[in-house]
Amino acid sequence: MIRKAIMLAVVCVFAVLAAGLVLGVAAVRGADATINTVPTSKLGDRDNFGYGRGTGPAPAPCAYFDNREPEDLGVFDYESPGSEEKTWTHTFPVTGTPKRVTLTTWEIFSDDSGADTIELDGHVFPYAPGGGTCDSYPEGGVERVHELIGADAAVAADGVIVVTFRENGDDISIDRATLKVKFG
Numbered sequence: 001m002i003r004k005a006i007m008l009a010v011v012c013v014f015a016v017l018a019a020g021l022v023l024g025v026a027a028v029r030g031a032d033a034t035i036n037t038v039p040t041s042k043l044g045d046r047d048n049f050g051y052g053r054g055t056g057p058a059p060a061p062c063a064y065f066d067n068r069e070p071e072d073l074g075v076f077d078y079e080s081p082g083s084e085e086k087t088w089t090h091t092f093p094v095t096g097t098p099k100r101v102t103l104t105t106w107e108i109f110s111d112d113s114g115a116d117t118i119e120l121d122g123h124v125f126p127y128a129p130g131g132g133t134c135d136s137y138p139e140g141g142v143e144r145v146h147e148l149i150g151a152d153a154a155v156a157a158d159g160v161i162v163v164t165f166r167e168n169g170d171d172i173s174i175d176r177a178t179l180k181v182k183f184g
Contacts, residue, residue, distance in 0.1 A: 041090035044076035044176030048140055049108055079173035086165045088177065096183030098156035101148040103163060106141035106175040115168035121155035123148055127165065128172065141175050156181045
């Protein structure tokens, strides 16, 4: 009888430990899921600068155009002569402390002056170091990536990133923008 009671107690202890281990693993997995959550905000549409996918090279070389549709927010799929400033806003759910903010845009039609800039909530970057002649862009444009890491990423804590693109004498068209925020 004592032996059965001891065995039952041992089984109960193991059952409690196993349950705690399973709950602990679930809690860790839940924490990992939060850390690895990457909210994404996509603006504009992937349509080869309004010329449609699969239409071959991007717009006619070095030509001004206006192929804006409502989803282009007035800032994507066009280029006109003169220096322009374009502003748009990305919003996303806040799921922790921002660790990395990554903005990706697709660009075409650059005269490569190198003066153009892009600003993410007060952090200014050169937009396009280098580039190519107007007729050398692939269909869909050239991907440009700008990142804020660590303390700089804290600007994303409010769930909003305002992007300001300034041509500063260059001529560039942007097809769309994707913003990702990694939280920790």
